[in-house]
Amino acid sequence: MAAADEVVLELDDIQSGALHERPSPYVGTYLLLRIDDSADGRELMRRLARLVAAGVPGAEAAQTAWITVAVSYRGLEALGVPQSSLESFAPEFREGMAARAEELGDVGPSAPEQWEAPFGTPDVHVAIAVLASDEAQLESVAAQARRAHEELPGIAIVWHQDCYQLPSGRTSFGFKDGIGQPSVEGSGRPPSNPHERPLKAGEIVLGYPDETGELPPMPSPEVLGRNGTYVVLRKLHTNVAAYRRYLRERAANRNDEALLGAKMVGRWQDGAPLAVSPEHDDHELGADPARNNAFRYGDDPRGLKCPVGAHARRGNPRDALDGDGSVNVRLHRMIRRGTSYGPPLPEGVLDDDGADRGIVFVFAGAHLKRQFEFVKTQWLNDGVFIGAPNEADPLIGSHHHGATDFTIPQRPIRRRLTEIPPFVTTRGGEYFFAPSLSAMRWIAALGGSGEDDERDAP
Template sequence: MPGTEEVVLELDDIQSGALHERPSPYVATYVLLRIDDRAAGQELVRRLVPLVDSGVPSDDPSRDAWITVAFTYQGLATLGVPQESLDSFSPEFREGMAARAAHLGDVGESAPEHWEHPLGTAEVHVAIAVLSPDRARLESVAERARRAQQELPGITVVWRQDAYQLPTGRTSFGFKDGIGQPAVEGSGRPPTNPHERPLKAGEIVLGYPDETGELPPMPTPDVLGRNGTYVVFRKLHTKVADYRRYLREKAADRQEEALLGAKMVGRWQSGAPLAVSPDADDPSLGADPHRNNDFTYGDDPRGFRCPVGAHARRANPRDALEGDGSVDVRLHRMIRRGTSYGPELPEGVLDDDGVDRGIIFVFAGTHIRRQFEFVKTQWLNDGIFIGAPDQADPLVGSARGPSDFTIPHHPIRRRLTAVPPFVVTRGGEYCFAPSLSAMRWLSELP
């Protein structure tokens, strides 16, 4: 078993993005760059180092806006990282997301041949994320990043996506998001779920013991791998009109429509968890960060309050799987950031307006396969672990086709049939966010 002694994170060397709480409200910009000249690439990294905040906690409001910098495998190779070091990265990172699309269930509309160019191609080398509470501070920070790239003819901006918190504070599907993040040991940030102890630091940051008590595999040399983390980046288009129409067709009235939506997600639109408030929405509960994550599923094994196949319960089963001893949920926890893009579909509209809207999903952790890929393939795409192998996640499940969704109920359960995919993958990348000292090392490669 992992030791109980808390480690001390080298926060002054860790990029803040993996540990920083997303502000609310927020605005964000994601930019992807291609490096055409190695010297220009190294100069870009050198210029970006002073712009990246460390993970040291601060009450300085100016630090509510920050930059995260990450690199693809091709980007690191272009910068001149030795092949021996490149080979030491995880196989999933080296292959890239597009090469693993079929395994992830990114097929049909979600297949790489339909992704936005240049996502999933060898043209993506550097990913820069800028996040801020307001547009003014975002533009200030983004301008500093632009100046770092200016007058470097060997650097090309190949993709950009602006994102922001919708006026409702919810996702395009209408649900409050960003609840249930794990606390990380040594980060200085307390857990919001008193039933869950902080994750071992090695689950999120390389160079520290993880939940197994061992050091996760780390890229070499030490200066390159330590205090870094893998980052999964995905653009997900949401079919909001299809989702609303499906609920309208299956519900007798608006009240039942809201209930069916909550059963599929595991929370009411306000964020109130079904595990605590199963029969009616409770906006005050949903808005309270001290209560909206304070629950477990172990006392509801059959899912009469929150269905075992609901999205939130599948993504994080909490204590529901402890009884059989086959799965340690803590080995599959991750830092998850979801930011909305595109305008909100007006309330009550049931027809698609042709506008692109959805979520930029970002995951940070040290085990791409054990964390992101496991949750995506074993819990979201496949229902074997809940005893329903033919039932995918009703909200973000497999793109392979329609699925069913079961709602336990006395005396007879209800089954929603032919639930279509409501999310389409528009592209993504596996990246590596190095430490600040690693960025300096990259900028000085011979």
């Protein structure tokens, strides 16, 4: 019986960033830290374990800010995690994102040699995301963080990036984002798509059975791996002016421009899915959380409503791949927690103003390889799975195989966009592990007696 099978997640031990939505809109900051002194690093973990957000966020949302902490492989090393534990992490996590660049399509201007320092170097150890409903709350937490940092000279802040979500939820290309998310068994978060069963918890959090019925490979000891999740962070610069100019050149008129943009994404700017509203934008549909993710693609196999090559349909083909039985889409789902950075390019501007703007893409899931890497390499960067080897994702594809076309199926004849320039450049990224609260305390106690993890606890 479903109820008897339902897993009980240890929510109070799991950082809530993966499983729960953030306040909306929000402002925030990402920090990357380098640990120069392992004792200071462990003291940092002890302090952060008290600050990270866990549990189910209360309806009262009295929380001043949401802090999420994640550690890279190099960070675990710098914290003094024993070698046998280090070796128990997923191979791609241990390699780090820069080593996977070729496969991920991070080549040319997106290659690690071009990344912002310190991405791609061994100096990226800890990532901290702080999100708050307004600037004042963010500043009060940032002040706490600065104080803690001043007291720990063995920790250096090596990168920071302010970020935000606009009240409209739109990001730099003008589209509302963060709508399509899987629901997760035991998270307490209701599904937004009634056609998709909640995912097994082990797809997102380690220590619970996943969709294969097995426990995902978990770092050891159990206290370190259990209730943790892998995190991907990528700073993605968006060339909004080039994107707008391309649409302007190819479209017959302004309505056509909006249609081409929507066909590339799979949704209209305000979030209405093409699968439900293929002909025209529907603002009410886009704004309605009960309807804006409640759809399938199975009745549209040729993509007449939503092109099979559209970004959101590539990222999550839903039931459209069920037919041939070769791919189980549920093994390739992910939680996305992207945020915007940089000033929006004012409406109507077609010339680049040189500003750095885009998305800090954040993934959370239990399987870096079969979730993030699979979707990026097989579905977004490649067109073979939809029978279009000359095509890559029209919005974010890296085009490194020279795949620059995009087909819009329509009657009587399909429409084809060609020579689509790359609109997105990777400015840096890394693979992280977001440990549970007990894992953070376990790390904090390394190097000591092993029994003092609660010292000074309030």
